[in-house]
Amino acid sequence: MTTASALTIAAGRAEHLRNVIRGFDAQTVPPVEMIVAVMQDAPYDDLPRTRFPVHQIMVPPRDGQLPLAAARNAAAAAASGDVLVFVDVDCIPGPGLIADYVAAARPGQGLMMGEVLYLPDGALRDGIDAGRFDGMGVRHSDRQAPPPEGLRACEDYRCFWSLNFALHRADWDRSGGFDEGYLGYGGEDTDFGRGLSERGMPIWWMRGGRVYHQYHPHCMPPIHQIPSVIRNADYFASKWGHRTMEHWLHAFRLMGLIENGAQGLRILRQPDDADFALCRQEPHMPYANTRRVLDRLQGIAGPERHDPARIREVERQQADMLARRAG
Structure with a gap:
């Protein structure tokens, strides 16, 4: 058995x-x-x-x-x-x-x-x-x-x-x-x-x-966890040759929380009340969703969310976070 x-x-x-x-x-x-x-x-x-x-x-x-x-x-x-x-x-x-x-x-x-x-x-x-x-x-x-x-x-x-x-x-x-x-x-x-x-x-x-x-309030992307996300993304790169969690990193960058430069990822500022208001799961939401936040940050709405060209552009922008930016 x-x-x-x-x-x-x-x-x-x-x-x-x-x-x-x-x-x-x-x-x-x-x-x-x-x-x-x-x-x-x-x-x-x-x-x-x-x-x-x-x-x-x-x-x-x-x-x-x-x-x-x-x-x-x-x-x-x-x-x-x-x-x-x-x-x-x-x-x-x-x-x-x-x-x-x-x-x-x-x-x-x-x-x-x-x-x-x-x-x-x-x-x-x-x-x-x-x-x-x-x-x-x-x-x-x-x-x-x-x-x-x-x-x-x-x-x-x-x-x-x-x-x-x-x-x-x-x-x-x-x-x-x-x-x-x-x-x-x-x-x-x-x-x-x-x-x-x-x-x-x-x-x-x-x-x-x-x-x-089980419902519990949460933030996506996890702006309350930026230092560990950055550390673990770089640890992943040390093993596999590229970072991971690029959608979260891209969102952090769009919010002005981090930058990706020749020296790697760097925290620019701590999240403020407006950042948490954007990312926080509200009682009417069964789950928090990074895609919702990215769409708002990038002004994507309605049918545009499913446009193949737009999807490819978003993926390209996110992929920029997989490695250090040259020079």
């Missing part, structure tokens, strides 16, 4: 974590355990009772930054299941998540990314109800829809997102795990996807494996 371990990483967000645990306890096929990699000074208390053990392992911050990559690696190392199911702490698993992933995962299958529906503000006032969430949750406009059934190959490693994914333990071992040189926000997911691509390991979009993203 194939077993699965549920894995998450967490710092703060105690009620989010409790909801994740409740979601795993409501599975049609429960995990054999849940591993919580805790990125804060003390473990969580008052966690819900479950049909399976919940283990907390401590992965303290490094240099004042959350060690997201190291925490995922530590959670995987502590797990005993055949299939490793990673869900972010702000995502409630649907009742069939474990069953869906266990049915699809096998050695050599590669990595599978399940469905994500974003919940509006107030969705949890009446508790956790997957049927109700299915009716009110929305898909992210910049993410591909799942296939009609089964799996569909993801042809671009940059689409990998650690929000909700699973793979067999044998494939995790082959992947080498997340690069722990990334600290704080940004870059480690793209690096992991690039590593899978280099190893010839497939990434799949999956029908099922659904989670519900």
Whole structure:
């Protein structure tokens, strides 16, 4: 019988974590355990009772930054299941998540990314109800829809997102795990996807494996994380020859927050209230969206958003952030 371990990483967000645990306890096929990699000074208390053990392992911050990559690696190392199911702490698993992933995962299958529906503000006032969430949750406009059934190959490693994914333990071992040189926000997911691509390991979009993203105010692009985004973009370049997160960097540049010169990326000023007002997720928005901000900064509206020539020009401008500007 194939077993699965549920894995998450967490710092703060105690009620989010409790909801994740409740979601795993409501599975049609429960995990054999849940591993919580805790990125804060003390473990969580008052966690819900479950049909399976919940283990907390401590992965303290490094240099004042959350060690997201190291925490995922530590959670995987502590797990005993055949299939490793990673869900972010702000995502409630649907009742069939474990069953869906266990049915699809096998050695050599590669990595599978399940469905994500974003919940509006107030969705949890009446508790956790997957049927109700299915009716009110929305898909992210910049993410591909799942296939009609089964799996569909993801042809671009940059689409990998650690929000909700699973793979067999044998494939995790082959992947080498997340690069722990990334600290704080940004870059480690793209690096992991690039590593899978280099190893010839497939990434799949999956029908099922659904989670519900719990509403919480957020900024996109992440103007509250500019120093770590810059650091991690340059770290990515030290490995692969070019930066990543160029859409965020491009937005920062358009806002006058950074510049890209011969000496590399440089912060020009700190974000102000107007910047946060532009990037902040408001209560009527189920998710924050960098594309919305870029469109506003560049004066793109209506049908122009889908004009191929305009899309190519935006991509060209973003690509300028992949390397230092000459001279």
